[in-house]
Amino acid sequence: MDPIRYAVFGCGGMANGHASRMKSEENVRLAACCDILPAAARAFAERHQIPAWYTDPQELLDKESLDACSIVTSDAAHAPISLAAFKKGLHVLCEKPLGVSSAETKTMLKAARASGRMHMVNFSYRSYPALERGRELIRDGVIGRIMHVEASYLQSWLATDHWGDWREKPAFLWRMSRKHRGGTLVDIGCHILVFTTLLAGNVRTLTAQTRSFDKGVPRNTWKGYKLDADDSFAMTAQFDTGALGVIHASRWASGHSNALRLRVFGDKGALVIDSEGGKDKLQVCTGDFQRRHLLWNTLHVTTPEVPIYSRFIRSIRSGKAESPTFEDGHRIQVYLDACKESSESGRIVSIKE
């Protein structure tokens, strides 16, 4: 088995997960890393024993002989680096959200398809065993026709210092700034939309409202970052099936660290997936007796999770694409754009693609 020569672009918090995972994959060799901050790139290379580090993505691509890469930069750099990597014939695992607009992700998808290489987006929660089992149950008609959906993604890092003081970390600050394409909607909204649409199907129309609340800092600006991106969003959706849904997320949800919950109600029953209860557990209420007496069963899914990192490497070796691909990344971006449009116009927005 030939080694896969691998590069990591972006050497911040999340990149450590990519490097560690790839190091543990059989015959994957971390060849180079890149960050626009030299100190970050150098420290990352030392930490993960990567032989070469760069501050210019194009220079890395020109000088190194590579097969695949992870793009783990802040969101605005996903598109230019993906396009350059496909041009060099690399397989690309890109962080979420895929890009900063659906016009941009459309271009990325086109380049991915034209390259003939593997392309995946790190919607990490897509690999939850409970989610796949829920999908099977719905496909098998266990809860019947879906009527109603409720989904939330709750964090509390603005309300408490549970994850450290947000004032101290650039990784929090760029997420709060519109200029840096931050905001709850794009940051974690994309994850809960993947979760929801996998089980409830595609969205046909939606409405959304977003809010940015006062953070108690002068002129709403901190360390050069204007803190004007949304902290909370709430949306309503009508799915292709006709079902209705409410989807929301916030960084102000005290009592929750990183909680994804999805409840799906059909005409024959209901199911609930709640990350706080475990990624391999599913609550199900089906059958006349159970429904009449409001009884829920807990299903323990025994199929182990295969993380996206392993599936990406598997897809390169097998030549068989695995989801979520750039197609999924683009579809989610269309929803995010529609939410922004609705939030600005106050109107219901139809999904055209």
Ligand SMILES: NC(=O)c1ccc[n+]([C@@H]2O[C@H](COP(=O)([O-])OP(=O)(O)OC[C@H]3O[C@@H](n4cnc5c(N)ncnc54)[C@H](O)[C@@H]3O)[C@@H](O)[C@H]2O)c1
């Ligand atoms: N899948 C998940 O669950 C998950 C979790 C956390 C973060 N993320 C995603 O990972 C990405 C990085 O997030 P993070 O928390 O590590 O942020 P971070 O701020 O800690 O790291 C981003 C790094 O990218 C570097 N960078 C910016 N532009 C660059 C460019 N053009 N070339 C090279 N380096 C560049 C920055 O200097 C920084 O070091 C984001 O897209 C984020 O949405 C995904």
